[in-house]
Amino acid sequence: MESVQSDVAIVGAGGAGLRAAIALAQSDPKLRIALISKVYPMRSHTCAAEGGAAGVIKPDDSLEHHFNDTVGGGDWLCDQDAVDYLVQEAPKELIQLEHWGCPWSREPDGSVAVRPFGGMKKQRTWFAADKSGFHILHTLFQTSLQFASIERFDEYYVTELLVHEGRCAGVVAIEMRSGQMRRFDARALIIAGGGAGRMFPFTTNGAIKTGDGMALAYRAGVALKDMEFVQYHPTGLPSTGTLLTEACRGEGGVLLNKNGRRFLQDYGMGPETPLGKPVFKTMELGPRDRVSQAFWQEQKKGNMMPTQWGDAMLLDMRHLGEKTINERLPLVRDMSISYMGVDPVTDPVPVRPVVHYMMGGIDTDTRAATRLPGLFAAGECACVSINGANRLGSNSLTELLVFGRRAALSALEYVKAGAAPVNEGARAALATAAQGRLRELMQRSGSGETVAGLRKEMMQTMEQNAGIYRTSEGLTEACAKLSELRRRYARIELHDKTNVYNTDLLQALELGSMLDCAEAVTQSALARQESRGAHQRLDFTARDDVKFLRHSLALYAQNEPPRIDYRDVVITRSQPGVRDYSGGGGK
Amino acid sequence: MGERQVELEVLRYNPETDREPHFQRYSVACREEWVVLDALNHVKETLDPTLSYRWSCHMAVCGSCGMMVNGEPKLACKTFLRNYHGVIRVEPLRHFPIERDLVTVIDDFVAKLTRVKPYLIPKEPKSVEAGEYRQTPAQLKRYKQFTLCINCMLCYAACPEYGLIPDYLGPAALSLAHRYNQDSRDGGRGERQEELASKEGVWECSFVGACSEVCPEHVDPAAAIQQVKIRSTLDWYQEHLMPWLKK
Known part of the structure; x- marks a missing residue:
């Protein structure tokens, strides 16, 4: 098998992967960097982020405010040392992007503009209209083109990590264009593979968000941390799940039930604020978990609007006026018209909560290092624990920049420390074994188990049992179902047995990743007998700091369900308190 | 339904x-x-x-x-x-x-995009500690439209020139180069000009405008290309007819 030599290999070329690659190239021009991605970098899902990236910049704001908002927003499941690092590095990273050309929206005096966002006490969300993630991704991608030391491998799907004697030594990947396998030898590896929202049927996530990076680390023995925390974004279009950014509400949009009532005031997020004058951390600027949960409660009371795609609430932006909507929310207008036939300038837009983001992921420390020497991770696939039990909107774009760079610096340190390379014989043997597994999958036949069939069953199970509110009964059923699906997956049969751009094969591998992630989600959720942030149990309705102020760790156990372990949360100065979104402005 | x-x-x-x-x-x-x-x-x-x-x-x-x-x-x-x-x-x-x-296979586009240096070449380098560059909404507006390219390749599929002359840099790559040229923070126009004004650059465009018609993001590459042509022509006049204006 052909092999590619590098000092650091990166799996995933979205925001985190590109940021890491640039940091490496700038730190040491002699470094050989392999940037491997299953899609071209500009197709990565960072492009779909709309609202913006949080970083303290205005004089009335402080790092302490950003810290407190994030920790409280995460229901105290955040590691506070990691949050400190995030808020402190955030403004530097956002200015760095500005220096690279990111077209941030501006104030009349030419300074960078910021907007309010859910759960944030001050205006600190940097934005580029409502295509912030798109501009961040393209700025990073275009900036990366000036570094000859970044060698890209676009449309390569990584199937396994090479792990020998307790160290990560690279990956094996399929080149989609030829179907050939390649071995990537690397002295350090960074996984930046994104989230796993596609295990649910109704999601804002693009087709590529299948948890591949998470599964790679998990199967290599690294824990998946806090996987039970799945974020529902309150405002997706009911027809397609397309995201309408939280900035709709940051700019002053309001949420109505079918009677025209701003119902969030009935769920601890009131009193009502004046129309068009949003107040920080209350009503429509409450955090995503609370707003999505309020929708669910209100739906149960029969107060939601029936639509052909299920019940919906109404996002009313009419009072913002055409000019503001065009300037600040052009994509929102375009998509509402295209996919729902509703113009937000003249009519309220039906929306409903939709799976959006994985708070959990590959267990990393504040250096973005995993417990497997030589392996680092950053971005949505990682869980460095800045998001805790509920991520605040606009912290994730910041996270992928801050920890993408951190992963690069840590990987570089590791390489410079000079661990002896894994010997050629061991690498070759690992790669050959991986190739054998792939060949077996390609040739297998006779079971009738298909990608589409198993995927549909997985999605239904997740939707029914692992949604906004969960029960022991539902989660037990989901765990059993996922065990069954994983057994059946081991016999899955491809229809397409050819080599060139075989998407039947690609989707089968992606399904394998999703099933592993889904099982980690449901097992962790079943074990967490409390309600915290985005994890709400109808049978354990209170937060339980005595038993569960801890991170869950799902450890891969081959054909068995994962073993669930726990680790204490890092608390430096903010003791668990009450999350108050009643308009008092927080603490 | x-x-x-x-x-x-x-x-x-x-x-x-x-x-x-x-x-x-x-x-x-x-x-x-x-x-x-x-x-x-x-x-x-x-x-x-x-x-x-x-x-x-x-x-x-x-x-x-x-x-x-x-x-x-x-x-x-x-x-x-x-x-x-x-x-x-x-x-x-x-x-x-x-x-x-x-x-x-879109290798050709990716290679061309790399050639036109689609990244900020700062007019005045600045450290992160020194904060952001100031850029007014009016200055932002001069290039914003050209940042919206999603690299979907529809303009290349629509462009008759690209069909005839495969070496032509094409609408998206030219628009993205122009995007940086128009940015108030950028000083790299001279470096990009060689590619842009080359025989595979803007002069291949015969202004059919099909690129702008099919662009799903309303980038209007045809406008970008015409603006580059005008700037290149001015460059030529300055160089050949008014050499005393050269720095």
Whole structure:
């Protein structure tokens, strides 16, 4: 098998992967960097982020405010040392992007503009209209083109990590264009593979968000941390799940039930604020978990609007006026018209909560290092624990920049420390074994188990049992179902047995990743007998700091369900308190 | 809810098993609000797992799903079935080699994009500690439109010049170069000019304007190219007729 030599290999070329690659190239021009991605970098899902990236910049704001908002927003499941690092590095990273050309929206005096966002006490969300993630991704991608030391491998799907004697030594990947396998030898590896929202049927996530990076680390023995925390974004279009950014509400949009009532005031997020004058951390600027949960409660009371795609609430932006909507929310207008036939300038837009983001992921420390020497991770696939039990909107774009760079610096340190390379014989043997597994999958036949069939069953199970509110009964059923699906997956049969751009094969591998992630989600959720942030149990309705102020760790156990372990949360100065979104402005 | 039977005629080509491309017909029960991509996904899931195409975001921002729909370059995720009657013919983007079925080889674009230096070459370098560059909304507006390119390749499929002269840099690469030239923070126009004003650069454009017509993001590459032509002409006059103006 052909092999590619590098000092650091990166799996995933979205925001985190590109940021890491640039940091490496700038730190040491002699470094050989392999940037491997299953899609071209500009197709990565960072492009779909709309609202913006949080970083303290205005004089009335402080790092302490950003810290407190994030920790409280995460229901105290955040590691506070990691949050400190995030808020402190955030403004530097956002200015760095500005220096690279990111077209941030501006104030009349030419300074960078910021907007309010859910759960944030001050205006600190940097934005580029409502295509912030798109501009961040393209700025990073275009900036990366000036570094000859970044060698890209676009449309390569990584199937396994090479792990020998307790160290990560690279990956094996399929080149989609030829179907050939390649071995990537690397002295350090960074996984930046994104989230796993596609295990649910109704999601804002693009087709590529299948948890591949998470599964790679998990199967290599690294824990998946806090996987039970799945974020529902309150405002997706009911027809397609397309995201309408939280900035709709940051700019002053309001949420109505079918009677025209701003119902969030009935769920601890009131009193009502004046129309068009949003107040920080209350009503429509409450955090995503609370707003999505309020929708669910209100739906149960029969107060939601029936639509052909299920019940919906109404996002009313009419009072913002055409000019503001065009300037600040052009994509929102375009998509509402295209996919729902509703113009937000003249009519309220039906929306409903939709799976959006994985708070959990590959267990990393504040250096973005995993417990497997030589392996680092950053971005949505990682869980460095800045998001805790509920991520605040606009912290994730910041996270992928801050920890993408951190992963690069840590990987570089590791390489410079000079661990002896894994010997050629061991690498070759690992790669050959991986190739054998792939060949077996390609040739297998006779079971009738298909990608589409198993995927549909997985999605239904997740939707029914692992949604906004969960029960022991539902989660037990989901765990059993996922065990069954994983057994059946081991016999899955491809229809397409050819080599060139075989998407039947690609989707089968992606399904394998999703099933592993889904099982980690449901097992962790079943074990967490409390309600915290985005994890709400109808049978354990209170937060339980005595038993569960801890991170869950799902450890891969081959054909068995994962073993669930726990680790204490890092608390430096903010003791668990009450999350108050009643308009008092927080603490 | 509305449902109707849609006939799709999809170009198939697998270099391992087919001597040449051919069309395959699928009859799909489609919902009224579906786009072409939804129909293809339905085919892939229920009728034919061997069909290959690229897609991801389903919101016209990742740029993956560009293809020809009834002869026009379109994003499959934003092309509504309700606007079509009769058989809908779906083919890979014109002017690009076919890798497999609807998947094209876009190496040429990626190489050209790299050549035009689509990154900020600062006029005055500044440290991060020194804070952001000031840029007024008016200065932002001078280039903002050209930042919106999603690299979907529809403009290349529409451009008759690119079809005739494969070396032509093409609308997206030229627009993105122009985007940085127009940025108040940038001082790299001189470095980019060599590529832009070369024989594969803006002068290949015969101003047909098809690129701007098909652009799903309203980038208006044709306008970018004409602006570069004007600047290049001024450069020429300055250099040849008013050499005393040269720095």
